[in-house]
Amino acid sequence: MAELAQANGSQNLDTEVMTINIGPHHPATHGVLRLVVDLEGEMVRDLRPIIGYVHTGIEKSCEDKSYWKVIPFVERMDYVSYFFQMEAFCGAVERLVDLEIPPRAKYLRTIFLELNRIHSHLVWLGTTALDLGAISMLWYCFRERDKILDLFEMATGQRMHTRYFQVGGVIEDIPVGFEAKLREFITEMPIRVGQYQDLLDRNEVFLSRTKGTGVVPRERLLELGVTGPLLRAAGEPWDLRKAFDYLAYPEMDFKIPVGTVGDNYDRYRVRVAEMVESVRIVEQALDGLPEGPHIADDRKYVLPPRSELSTSMESLIHHFKLVTEGYRVAPGEVYYSIEHPRGELGCFVLADGSAKPARVHFRDPSFVNLQSFRDMAVDTYIADMICSLGMLDPILGGVDR
Amino acid sequence: MPDAPGLELIRGEIEQDHPGAVLDTSFDRNQPALVVDSTQTLAVLRWLHDAPGQGYTFLSSLHAADYLPAAPRFAVHYELLNRDRVERLRVKAMLADRSAAGPAGDGGLPEIDSCVELFPTAEFQEREVFDFFGIVFRGHPNLTRILLPDDYVGWPQRRDFPVGGEPVTFTYNERAYG
Numbered sequence: 001m002a003e004l005a006q007a008n009g010s011q012n013l014d015t016e017v018m019t020i021n022i023g024p025h026h027p028a029t030h031g032v033l034r035l036v037v038d039l040e041g042e043m044v045r046d047l048r049p050i051i052g053y054v055h056t057g058i059e060k061s062c063e064d065k066s067y068w069k070v071i072p073f074v075e076r077m078d079y080v081s082y083f084f085q086m087e088a089f090c091g092a093v094e095r096l097v098d099l100e101i102p103p104r105a106k107y108l109r110t111i112f113l114e115l116n117r118i119h120s121h122l123v124w125l126g127t128t129a130l131d132l133g134a135i136s137m138l139w140y141c142f143r144e145r146d147k148i149l150d151l152f153e154m155a156t157g158q159r160m161h162t163r164y165f166q167v168g169g170v171i172e173d174i175p176v177g178f179e180a181k182l183r184e185f186i187t188e189m190p191i192r193v194g195q196y197q198d199l200l201d202r203n204e205v206f207l208s209r210t211k212g213t214g215v216v217p218r219e220r221l222l223e224l225g226v227t228g229p230l231l232r233a234a235g236e237p238w239d240l241r242k243a244f245d246y247l248a249y250p251e252m253d254f255k256i257p258v259g260t261v262g263d264n265y266d267r268y269r270v271r272v273a274e275m276v277e278s279v280r281i282v283e284q285a286l287d288g289l290p291e292g293p294h295i296a297d298d299r300k301y302v303l304p305p306r307s308e309l310s311t312s313m314e315s316l317i318h319h320f321k322l323v324t325e326g327y328r329v330a331p332g333e334v335y336y337s338i339e340h341p342r343g344e345l346g347c348f349v350l351a352d353g354s355a356k357p358a359r360v361h362f363r364d365p366s367f368v369n370l371q372s373f374r375d376m377a378v379d380t381y382i383a384d385m386i387c388s389l390g391m392l393d394p395i396l397g398g399v400d401r
Numbered sequence: 402m403p404d405a406p407g408l409e410l411i412r413g414e415i416e417q418d419h420p421g422a423v424l425d426t427s428f429d430r431n432q433p434a435l436v437v438d439s440t441q442t443l444a445v446l447r448w449l450h451d452a453p454g455q456g457y458t459f460l461s462s463l464h465a466a467d468y469l470p471a472a473p474r475f476a477v478h479y480e481l482l483n484r485d486r487v488e489r490l491r492v493k494a495m496l497a498d499r500s501a502a503g504p505a506g507d508g509g510l511p512e513i514d515s516c517v518e519l520f521p522t523a524e525f526q527e528r529e530v531f532d533f534f535g536i537v538f539r540g541h542p543n544l545t546r547i548l549l550p551d552d553y554v555g556w557p558q559r560r561d562f563p564v565g566g567e568p569v570t571f572t573y574n575e576r577a578y579g
Binding site for chain 1: 430459466467468478480484487489521524526533550560562564
């Protein structure tokens, strides 16, 4: 044997490392993500995520649009969580122009953000369970997701990319019949979540593939800037909805689910528990929905009501000015962050005194969290890597922007 | 958030350890910010990270902005967070334009020390800033373009980079229009 090893240049042939390419078009990469993976047999020894395939220059395009025209652009970054992008941008501009939004708008925004959080987690649960072979989960999750989209359509006119939030509030009040339909959904949803858990929590394949895989220590996650369910699954109860005071969250009673081990199973448990908490928030916000205007009454930033245009010259002038030039924002800069389904979503807006922002930057949680993927996947099996990627839940539209 | 006097206290304490590091402070829209000298940014970040009573150990976001036509033209923003006290603090490192047309022009790219050692989360974000603004982070382990193709020419998030004019490379266009 010694001679043989000598003849092979002391190389053990079993340990040859092979570099393979996964993606960018691969159903298990949840979007256009390319992974260059060094494999030793079935073990992942190193990996490099290569991103940028769906980079569309949204941040640059925003600099060429007046403030109110930026809203539909930023929605299209993370295409599963469009309400959050809208809230981050509108909230940042409201802080720049010092505009207080009415209580009803705060509550309506909270309702739609939490519905969007459930929607986002449903898409995640369906597709990730699909990766792990639990195919039927996809249909059940997308069934409920469709009900949320129906609610979005009823209130905003669009199923996705709704452009419902405005600087100053929301564009329209909720229609008649919306409340009843939403109540129907919030009584049904906790039952559905229980059914998902029944399907997965005693599924031997699902359990053995998620338990103990993809563990990254809490300290390492914090170093890497990871936030959201990934961090909470590792036992860190950090949630911007509790930490900072924004929208109606200070008045809501809800818990922050945390995990203990930080493996893929904990990540699943945390997200499923968050769906139930989000339903609770929606219910409380609906119960406590204050009466009053749904948008601020500041004609320098907010469009006047349609009915006034034919009777008031003043309103017509304001309408014309807002639609043609938009409003000017005094120079300054603001960083505003909210809790996105994947972590901290920050929006940085730099105003230079004109009617267009000089810089719009989004700190997207998918982009930052993706850095932890190497720690999750190195020295595990390639099958566990696919599981960890699903549990990481990157949305490549948000990563690449 | 540290309030305006608190910000001045932080500035005073940094001045003792690193004289001349803090150029200015601002308290705009209730958001405290330290404007620091770009050569001492890493020292200030390390001080805010380690000094007793500070504990800004979490870097929420690292991004850049182009303040054209102001000078110095660029700024790298570090959005720091103290998670125990739930306080945010922005550190802004100002960088002069060194392109040939600029006032301090020697044709090079603006440079600043990388903070990846201190905040591993900055790795992707510094690459993104390099990709879009052409700001070089000294000591970054792998400073290459991240979102744009490796052979891309130019720094598109700079304010003097025009929007549009980018040829669309679909095979149909090549067949039909050469």
